[in-house]
Amino acid sequence: MTVLIAGAGIAGLTLGLSLHQVGIPFHIYETVEDIRPLGAGINLQSLATRELFELGLEAELDKVGLRTEEVGYFNAYGQEIWREPRGTMAGNNWPQYSIHRGGLQMALLEALIERAGADVLTMGAAVTDWREVDEGVEITLNMRKSGQASTATGTVLIAADGINSGLRAGFYPDEGPAVWGGTMMWRGITKGPRFLTGRSMAMVGDKDCKFVCYPIGDTEDGGSLINWIADLTLPADYDWLAQDWNRTGLRADFADRFAKMKFDWLDIPKLISDAYGIWEFPMVDRNPLPQWTFGPVTLLGDAAHAMYPIGSNGATQGIIDARILARELRDHGVGQGALKAYDIVRRKAVNAVVLANRGDGPDKVLDIVAERAPEGFDDIETVMPFMECQAFADRYKVVTGMTIDELNKRPAILAV
Numbered sequence: 001m002t003v004l005i006a007g008a009g010i011a012g013l014t015l016g017l018s019l020h021q022v023g024i025p026f027h028i029y030e031t032v033e034d035i036r037p038l039g040a041g042i043n044l045q046s047l048a049t050r051e052l053f054e055l056g057l058e059a060e061l062d063k064v065g066l067r068t069e070e071v072g073y074f075n076a077y078g079q080e081i082w083r084e085p086r087g088t089m090a091g092n093n094w095p096q097y098s099i100h101r102g103g104l105q106m107a108l109l110e111a112l113i114e115r116a117g118a119d120v121l122t123m124g125a126a127v128t129d130w131r132e133v134d135e136g137v138e139i140t141l142n143m144r145k146s147g148q149a150s151t152a153t154g155t156v157l158i159a160a161d162g163i164n165s166g167l168r169a170g171f172y173p174d175e176g177p178a179v180w181g182g183t184m185m186w187r188g189i190t191k192g193p194r195f196l197t198g199r200s201m202a203m204v205g206d207k208d209c210k211f212v213c214y215p216i217g218d219t220e221d222g223g224s225l226i227n228w229i230a231d232l233t234l235p236a237d238y239d240w241l242a243q244d245w246n247r248t249g250l251r252a253d254f255a256d257r258f259a260k261m262k263f264d265w266l267d268i269p270k271l272i273s274d275a276y277g278i279w280e281f282p283m284v285d286r287n288p289l290p291q292w293t294f295g296p297v298t299l300l301g302d303a304a305h306a307m308y309p310i311g312s313n314g315a316t317q318g319i320i321d322a323r324i325l326a327r328e329l330r331d332h333g334v335g336q337g338a339l340k341a342y343d344i345v346r347r348k349a350v351n352a353v354v355l356a357n358r359g360d361g362p363d364k365v366l367d368i369v370a371e372r373a374p375e376g377f378d379d380i381e382t383v384m385p386f387m388e389c390q391a392f393a394d395r396y397k398v399v400t401g402m403t404i405d406e407l408n409k410r411p412a413i414l415a416v
Helices: 010-021 046-054 058-064 101-116 166-171 268-273 314-332 336-358 361-372 386-400 404-409
Strands: 003-006 026-030 041-044 065-068 070-074 080-085 096-100 121-123 125-133 136-143 149-154 156-159 179-192 200-206 209-218 224-233 278-285 297-299
Touching: 003 010, 003 136, 003 149, 010 026, 010 101, 010 314, 026 125, 026 149, 041 046, 041 101, 041 209, 041 314, 046 058, 046 096, 046 314, 046 404, 058 065, 058 096, 058 101, 065 209, 070 361, 080 361, 080 386, 096 101, 096 209, 101 121, 125 149, 125 156, 125 166, 136 156, 156 166, 156 336, 166 297, 179 268, 200 361, 209 268, 224 268, 278 336, 297 336, 314 336, 336 386, 361 386
Parallel strands: 003 026, 003 156, 026 121, 070 200, 156 297
Antiparallel strands: 041 096, 065 096, 070 080, 125 136, 136 149, 179 224, 179 278, 200 209, 209 224
């Protein structure tokens, strides 16, 4: 009755913790030999932090992240379009977190080892293939240290192996590479002064030239450790495939486009110049799939629904996947019926989020204001009234399951 999990990312580790919570045996196989706190900042929406709180991880989240209070949208001149409270400030029973992705992954990993023991995890083992057998599924492993092949058996296999999932490629061999939306992202982390509330997310500019930033930690001098993302739309023939997925970025490639974004509440050029590291990523996703579950195997997290990093929903949706899958495995028993039930419950809902993010999600207000008032405005209400902005945000919350009343009133996904 063992659940085999390919991948120890956020979704895979959350699934492991959830299965341990309900007493279902599992084993995680991770390709890398040593998990390190890599990456930059992400946000966890309240619907995800609810699940992590129900796993008893509130204190761990507070150690590695900050509770987000608001999100603000501003034009390229730093003029406020609108602001919206987030997390408990908006009336949710659970906070939103701005958090370092690597810090979150390490917190989940440490909690898993503490609770379930280190022997539930095999590092340096890539799941390269599988076949159905009488007892469930047999997987083929490539052991990175030795280069030798090995096998393991279990009842079901969960592919949580990320946006470039090899297991997904086996089901969809003609899919090809991830889909580039025409935007390159440069990410950095900078120590700087607090801005706005000190717990704010800021979205500045428009789709063609957008800057996003938020604090992920406090500094000893009273400032913030600020995570930022600089987005630029590039020509359709830009050879993004020639870039590495996570390569060092160059300020010269993008900084001049943001040089005039120096405001009395935020100095974007200084954030870029003072960053202690810059990385370049293409903004990519994958097309929604018609099926996740194939016999004793199903997809989870980015392997199932990689999406643009708009609306702060990538990691959040992977966490919800894990909790719902654990519930179905508990309620239906560890077998193919549980995987089918999970597919039915989750796939259509998350596919809608992927498509909503392709339409820029709630960030669409930036593009509308830039089009209507390219030189700025005297009164935002004459350009884009508050109620119109609110309508964009509300529609996105419905699609993503972030409606406050819905979240606060619904029963726990995995009541134990």
